Amino acid sequence: MELHEPENEHSLPVDLPAIPYSLRSRKISIAIIWTIILLDSVVLPLGLFFILKYGVGWDDVKNLAISNGVFGFFAFIQYAFRLYRLLRTSPEYRPLGSGRWALDFHQYQFTIGFVGVTLLLSFTTGPENLRLISLAPSILPAQCGPQFLFSCLCYHQGWRIPVNFSSTQKGSVAPPAVFTVVEDVLAVDGGGGRTFRTAWIQRYQVSKMFREMMYKLTMFWGWGCMLCVGVNAAVVFTVKSKYVAFGFGWTAPFVWAGIWAAITTVWVQRMLSKEKKEWVEMSNRVHIEPKSD
DSSP: OOOOOOSSGGGSOSSOOOOOOOSGGGHHHHHHHHHHHHIIIIIHHHHHHHIIIIIIOOOHHHHHHHHHHHTTHHHHHHHHHHHHHHHSSSOTTSOTTOOTTOOOHHHHHHHHHHHHHHHHHHHOOSGGGHHHHTTGGGHHHHHHHHHHHHHHHHHHHTOBOSSOBTTBOTTSBOOOHHHHHHHHIIIIITSOHHHHHHHHHHHHHHOHHHHHHHHHHHHHHHHHHHHHHHHHHHHHTTSSOHHHHHHHHHHHHHHHHHHHHHHHHHHHHHHHHHHHHHHHHHHHHTTOOOOOO
16 A cells, blocks of 8 residues: 555545554553563573672672563564464455465564564673663664664655555655554564454555654654663763673663653554644644544
8 A cells, every 4th residue: 555645635535544543542562562672681681690790609600691681572483473473374464455474564674673682692791891781672772773864864855665564565755654653563472363454555655744743753752862872881881890891781771761661652642643633634724524423
C-alpha cells in the first residue's frame, strides 16, 4: 500500500480514521513488560555485578561472566516470540502486502541490534574492558539515531524507498522511522495485527498533521538518541573510577529512554487533540458535517 497525501481537501473522509488500539486499557500489561525489561536489562546484570563484587568478594572476571550471562534473556525470548508471530501460517501479524516469509522492518532492526550487543559482550569480556562493556545498552540508540535522522531527510526530500518498509511498499515516499517502528511494535508485540496496520496507514494517508507528528517525533527521538550516546560515552571514558563508569554507562540509556517516553506521551496527547480539532475545522470548511463521537 503506497503512502501518499490526498489530492485535495474534498477527497477527505467525513471522520478522522480511528486507530483501533488503546494503551490505556493495557496499562497493567505494559507495566509488567517494562518491569521485566528493567529487571532483565538493568537490575539483574548491574545488581549481580556489584553484589558479587562487594558482598561476596569475587573478582571482576567471575562477576562479568554471571552479569553478562543474565543480560538480555528476556530480549531473546521477545525476539523469538516476534519471529514466531511473523512466520506463522496465518498472515495476521505480517506487514500488509507481504509474502509468506516476510518479516517486518523492526525484526530486521532487532536482529542487527541483538548481533551488535552479542559481539560487544563476546569480545570485551575482560575487566580491563569494563568501560566498553558498559556501553552495551547504548548500542540501540547508536543504531537508531542516524537511521531516524536519515529517514527524516528522505521524507522531507520526498525520496522513494527502494524496498518495502513493513507495510509501506517499494516506490512509496519514505515515511519517518517512528511511523514504521510504532506500526511494527503495536501490530506484533502489542497484538494489533493487520487491523492495526491498516488503520495506522489510513490515518497517515489522510491526515497531514499526523504525518507531521510522525516527522517531529522521529526528529525528537533521532537527536535524543545521538545526545544519549554522546553524553554516555563522554562520561564513561572520562570519569576516573571504572566502576562508576560501568554503573553510569549501563543505567543512563534507560533513564534517558524513560524521560523521552514521558515527554512523548504528553506531547502526542496534545498533538492528537490538536489534530482532531483541526480536522473538524477542515471538514466544516468543505461543508462536511462531522459526526459526533
